[in-house]
Amino acid sequence: MNPLGIFLITATALFPAYQLFSLPNVADKVALFSQYLGLAALILMAWGQILATRFRGVETIFGGLDRVYVLHKWTGIVVMAAILLHDTIDADMDGLGRETALNELAETLGELSLYGLLILVVISVATFIPYHLWKWTHKAMGALFAAGTFHFFFIMKPFAMGDPAGLYTGAFCAAGILAYLWTLLPERMRPSRAYNISKLEQTGGALAITMAPKSRGLRPHPGQFGILRFTGARKSEPHPFSFSQIAPDGTLRVTAKALGDFTSGLSGALKVGQEVRIQGPFGRFRLSGKGPEVWIAGGIGITPFLAWAEALEANADPAHLFYCVRSQNDAPHLAEIQAIADGKPNLSLHVFASSDGARLTAATLAETVGSDLGNAKVSFCGPLSLRAALPKDLQRYGVTARSFHYEEFEFRTGIGLKRLANRILAKAIR
Numbered sequence: 020m021n022p023l024g025i026f027l028i029t030a031t032a033l034f035p036a037y038q039l040f041s042l043p044n045v046a047d048k049v050a051l052f053s054q055y056l057g058l059a060a061l062i063l064m065a066w067g068q069i070l071a072t073r074f075r076g077v078e079t080i081f082g083g084l085d086r087v088y089v090l091h092k093w094t095g096i097v098v099m100a101a102i103l104l105h106d107t108i109d110a111d112m113d114g115l116g117r118e119t120a121l122n123e124l125a126e127t128l129g130e131l132s133l134y135g136l137l138i139l140v141v142i143s144v145a146t147f148i149p150y151h152l153w154k155w156t157h158k159a160m161g162a163l164f165a166a167g168t169f170h171f172f173f174i175m176k177p178f179a180m181g182d183p184a185g186l187y188t189g190a191f192c193a194a195g196i197l198a199y200l201w202t203l204l205p206e207r208m209r210p211s212r213a214y215n216i217s218k219l220e221q222t223g224g225a226l227a228i229t230m231a232p233k234s235r236g237l238r239p240h241p242g243q244f245g246i247l248r249f250t251g252a253r254k255s256e257p258h259p260f261s262f263s264q265i266a267p268d269g270t271l272r273v274t275a276k277a278l279g280d281f282t283s284g285l286s287g288a289l290k291v292g293q294e295v296r297i298q299g300p301f302g303r304f305r306l307s308g309k310g311p312e313v314w315i316a317g318g319i320g321i322t323p324f325l326a327w328a329e330a331l332e333a334n335a336d337p338a339h340l341f342y343c344v345r346s347q348n349d350a351p352h353l354a355e356i357q358a359i360a361d362g363k364p365n366l367s368l369h370v371f372a373s374s375d376g377a378r379l380t381a382a383t384l385a386e387t388v389g390s391d392l393g394n395a396k397v398s399f400c401g402p403l404s405l406r407a408a409l410p411k412d413l414q415r416y417g418v419t420a421r422s423f424h425y426e427e428f429e430f431r432t433g434i435g436l437k438r439l440a441n442r443i444l445a446k447a448i449r
């Protein structure tokens with residue numbers, strides 16, 4: 020995650036504190052603090068909506084889209100805490116004049132927004148709710164943000180909407196609502212490029228989909244991903260996939276592992292010749308090529324590394340690719356990655372198949388890479404279970420958190436409730 024983005028969000032949310040506490044003639048500082056919390060919550064909600072737009076500039080400021088969604092989630096959680104406090108600490112002030120019907124409506128909408136958001140934030144972090152249902156509840160958040168904006172515009176407060184404090188937060192509310200309206204646009208109206216499927220192929224339990232551009236195609240960097248919509252198929256919900264091959268003629272390939280409802284039925288639903296709309300390219304999982312590299316792929320996490328391997332230049336520093344799979348038969352593109360490694364003396368491939376009893380640990384990794392490991396950039400893409408253990412163990416071999424990079428293959432990361440429930444369940448069964 021880009022620290023600049025975190026700084027920007029924090030600074031913009033703190034600024035109204037300065038504006039409010041420099042207002043003249045306001046004696047009730049506790050109520051003022053509560054009012055500040057309300058403004059900060061609105062600014063953070065606006066950022067949450069802006070982060071969800073997938074605009075190019077968003078990735079430039081905040082980092083890859085996978086991290087943007089993590090930031091979006093934590094922004095929502097801080098909003099929740101701020102509005103709960105805003106509701107608990109009395110924000111009413113004496114001497115602001117007589118309440119009108121509009122002020123009362125604003126107060127009611129504020130309450131509605133608070134309780135609605137509370138429910139929706141709890142649903143948002145519950146990753147066990149199916150994605151297609153979760154998506155709709157998540158979209159409703161913008162409507163509650165609009166209710167919160169109405170509350171801010173028409174509630175009685177110690178400043179007018181034309182004052183700097185009113186204009187500042189009002190501008191964020193307007194930007195947030197515009198961003199929300201953008202996210203409501205039907206997928207077919209969002210910028211995307213048209214492709215046709217030119218080849219479908221099964222590989223190690225996954226489906227490789229090669230697509231040729233209909234006209235001008237995307238120009239992704241190796242390691243980036245697109246959001247694909249298979250128009251005309253019964254599978255037109257957009258889903259993110261990394262490009263496992265980026266050919267010089269503009270042809271792109273993704274490789275999809277059947278992990279759920281959508282991906283399970285893909286091979287039966289797709290045909291050669293069918294249209295695909297691709298949004299993107301997104302992501303900041305980039306090949307540096309400077310200094311020694313260690314790449315760790317778990318199962319389908321091989322996809323960005325396939326594109327990296329192809330792009331690795333002959334004069335680049337050595338790269339070690341560790342490919343962890345259940346079995347050799349269950350390893351997408353194994354023959355292809357082997358052929359690429361055979362043709363590049365600076366790329367070494369190490370396959371760890373658990374069916375053969377092989378397990379990748381920090382110690383085996385250090386033994387294979389040798390003294391280069393402490394100076395290497397370590398990049399990871401694969402299941403959370405593997406990622407959870409490695410960075411801590413690798414610290415013993417000089418790999419710092421800064422030199423460990425990873426791609427989230429999941430936009431909806433939750434706050435670990437599912438893992439906690441599994442752990443409790445496992446203990447209870449034992």
Ligand SMILES: Cc1cc2nc3c(=O)[nH]c(=O)nc-3n(C[C@H](O)[C@H](O)[C@H](O)COP(=O)(O)OP(=O)(O)OC[C@H]3O[C@@H](n4cnc5c(N)ncnc54)[C@H](O)[C@@H]3O)c2cc1C
Binds near residue numbers: 279
């Ligand atoms: C940046 C990125 C790159 C990825 N690259 C690859 C790849 O190269 N190959 C590959 O096989 N998989 C890849 N994935 C994962 C792939 O997108 C999911 O496996 C797929 O969307 C699951 O959909 P499903 O309905 O079959 O499974 P489900 O069981 O319904 O969903 C599994 C999880 O995927 C997420 N998900 C479901 N639908 C969507 C959606 N429409 N948009 C976003 N997330 C969704 C949900 O959080 C859900 O918890 C990538 C994911 C991300 C975020």
